[in-house]
Amino acid sequence: MSTIKSPRLPTYFISHGGGPWPWMKAEMGDTYARLEAALADMPRQIGRKPRAILMVSAHWERPRFTVQANPHPSMVYDYGGFPAHTYQVRYDAPGDPALAQRVQALIEAAGLPAGIDAERGYDHGMFSPMKAIYPDADVPVIQLSLRQGLDPAEHLALGRALAPLRDEDVLIVASGLSYHNLRAFGSQAAAPSRAFDDWLGQTLAQGDQAARAQGLIGWESAPAARIAHPREEHLIPLMVAVGAAEHEAAHRVYYENGFMGGLTVSSYRFGDAPGTQ
Template sequence: MTHDNTTLSRLPTYFISHGGGPWPWMKKEMGATYDQLAASLADMPRQIGRTPSAILMVSAHWESPVFTVQGNPRPPMIYDYGGFPAHTYEVRYASPGSPELAQRVQSLIAAAGLPAQIDPERGYDHGMFSPMAAMYPNADVPVVQLSLRRGLDPAEHLALGRAIAPLRDENVLIVGSGLSYHNLRNFGPQAHGVSKAFGDWLDQTSVNATPQERVQRLQDWASAPSARVAHPREEHLIPLMVAVGAAEGEAGERVYHEDAFMGGLVVSSYRFGAV
């Protein structure tokens, strides 16, 4: 996957809040709840100004003992959610995989001294197919998923981002898919204060801090205001580390924000690097 760098500028990276379960297929049930998130995701192709040759998606919903790349050329669906309407267990997002990109990703990670393997069977989870249904509804861009590594070490996932950064010059869009606030036991209006406290820290870190400060703050994220209320377990935050690591010295911008999502949550998405 090589491209003439004189004609293609480097792609930015993203950390997106991916919403709950199979929400794009629940318009009837959810009404306008996801309209703003859907609009922000649908705007990403316009922001980057061209169609990437592939997307590398780091989803909160896949953890592995070592960094693992999806090598399946035709990934099936993984319905990794419960309690949703029956029809949402039949949805399809039929984008192709890319074994070629999977090999490239594995070699980049291994070259950085990190453990990496390819899973030839793995399917798409909802951290991938729900946002992708809004970003590229025709499922016409190849997508490869990349796992988190168990232990969820922030520094290690920043290093993962640095390792895969060359893909940005190869017309591959790197997307970290999580949620800026993820505490399913503290949702709705009563969570506004804590989600805002953590969200303000996240804005400061992602948008206003120097690149050096940003890395330090992310490594120490658990000491942020309301950190462990916002993320009792951090798998939905760690994809941010990958997006930042892959655009380490570059500016961040908030590209999606709601102040009362699901009745009271402060949620955001960020882009790193110029467009």
């Protein structure tokens, strides 16, 4: 009996928002309403529930690429100054140690350094957006660290190494933000965030995929680059999503002009999605 193969999954670069925002609606009102709607729409776009998610979070860096292999990850409350109840929130998705081994093997086969962490829990770069994407926590999730040094070319290569997972029903989600400067929010960030976001959109829209990659590698020369990203850990996950869908078009799936009093921010899907056709 022949088996009908599901279409390969797209990849995503998403904003994960600030801290534990899904659990703070009483305090924050509709601040995150548009982001939440965009995240909640991802299951419709991909058209089916994936067997697992590989999440690359801006909030985990290691000397080598490190894969989370905890079968029942705990919570890492990697934020400060939030209400007491947000240090008790839970997102109890299962891990997937077998998938972690598969991810490590793919990375090492590409000549990149990779390790396993059997203790690591979920940080808010994972559990905050996942609360909106799959609120029932019923899809296994493993996290993959960035590599210290934050070399964009190396993280593009990481994405290329991970691309086979898309044909194995694993959704690759890169979690960061297109603008991340905690010292320049509000109206003072309006112009630089818009300038950088415009550049990012133009770069990702290029039909020449080699030129797109080179533009991302040279991101520091973009308008307002170091205002938008004084440190680039929230941008570098994008490289993984692009690398894993290197020859596929970018589709902006979230855009907000005026977020948090002035920011222009965007999220992207790379590749086609059955639910959008």
